[in-house]
Amino acid sequence: MAAYGRGEFDGFSSYQAGASRGSEGGSEFNRLSNTVASNIQKITQNVSQIQRLVGVIGTAQDSQDSRDRVHQLTHYTNQLAKETNVDLKSFARLHVSPSDQSKWKMQKDRYTEEFSNALTNFQTTQRTAAEKEKASVARARAHSSTTKYPFEDEPQEDFTSPGFSQTKQVLQMEEDVDLEMIQERENAIKQLERDITDVNHIFKDLGMLVHEQGDMLDSIEANVETAQIQVHEGNKQLASASTYQKKSRRKKCIIIVILLVVLIFLILIIWAATKSD
Template sequence: MAYQAGIPEEPSVLLHSITTNIQKITLLTSELRRAVSLLGTEQDTSQLRQTLQQKQQQGNHLAKETDRLIKGFAALPVGPDQRQRKLQKERLLNDFSAALNSFQKTQREAANKEREFVARVRASSRVSGGQPEDSFENAPPFQRDSQVQAQAEAITEEDLRLIQERESAIRQLESDITDINDIFKDLGMMVHEQGDMIDSIEANVESADVNVQNATQQLARAADYQVKYDKKTREQEEEERISQLAVNDGVNQFIKSQNSVILAS
């Protein structure tokens, strides 16, 4: 995985940013859940839906940014703390996946409530448009028909506006849910790579252990050889020294004998 431009190269900085984003997503999910619980109630206002949409978009942005940062963390150059970083990445993937699961679940709940609202409005529009008020029954037929038609048209226009607004929100939610699904695919690939990396690290560790053992054995053999060599060298030197002493002694004896001969003559 290639390193991505624009991402801090310091592992601790990346780790802090990712952890902070995950916490923000978790907090946003709680706020979204409270807002979603009000959909379809008397507190279901235009302002509520606007707030819900803003927080939902903010959550999606954080999810995409966190996905990018985790990819950057995974692509950092190999260093002496690689094993620790592997464990940190595993924890980040688990925490991020859990936060995304809760966030996407809340998105789906919001979409379902919007669909239920649209269904109710459509049903209400059909009922209201097909049943005139009792107060119109005593009016002349032509006047009653005119009033009923005007009422039905007014209701239909308002209902249509509500339906269009909610269906637009549903489409946006579905698009955002798809984006989160794409992030889950990225996480799945990173988990797979994590497994490969673990295997590679273990293989490298095993290889390093074997190399260390071989090196230790070689050093032991070399040390043993050196001891034997030093001992043999010392023995040879001692033999040579004794031999040299013997030669010197023989030479001295010869010189003494020659001197005696000379003095005698």
């Protein structure tokens, strides 16, 4: 079985490194947004490729090479899903400016939905691969058991013939190879099951993130309602102040008019008294 890390999947690591280097110059908002979007797209592409490879398991086109590719690509995609989960949580907890709030929320909601859909398809494919691998191993073990003692019905005297010893040695070697391959497949199945468990943990994180963001949105809505109440109260206070100011001006005008009337009255009295003298 091929070892993880190299081969035709080497481009996977290069893809990740390139995405990271290309986004270093931008802001944290743009870096995380670009990384999450690219990773989700890559996960979706990988799942489609894994589905095609899993489809040939147990058919005439099946081969150890195709199974190795399934295991390698599944493991890589699992690691990418973990990294995407971390980046998405960081993106969802960013402190963005008011001008970016609408864009941030729209992208966060879209990424969460797309990532969840990609994980669902990935886990379904993982389980299909594990079930097919288990069925294949069971058939291989059954076949190994039936071919382990092919000479049980042969006469006892034939066991001492020169050809028998050589044939038995060849069959033993083939049996050892078959058992080693079966063991490798069983180990691959265990890795698949561990990867499925990892995806389950990611789903739990995603659920907690959605709940957390829901609480945050409730808090934002409460703050908006409080701000609206405060604005309303402020408007009422401004209206009251305006009314008070109008009343104050009216009182001043009335007082001025009264003073003018009194002043005119006094002037008339003084003028009349002066004229009579």
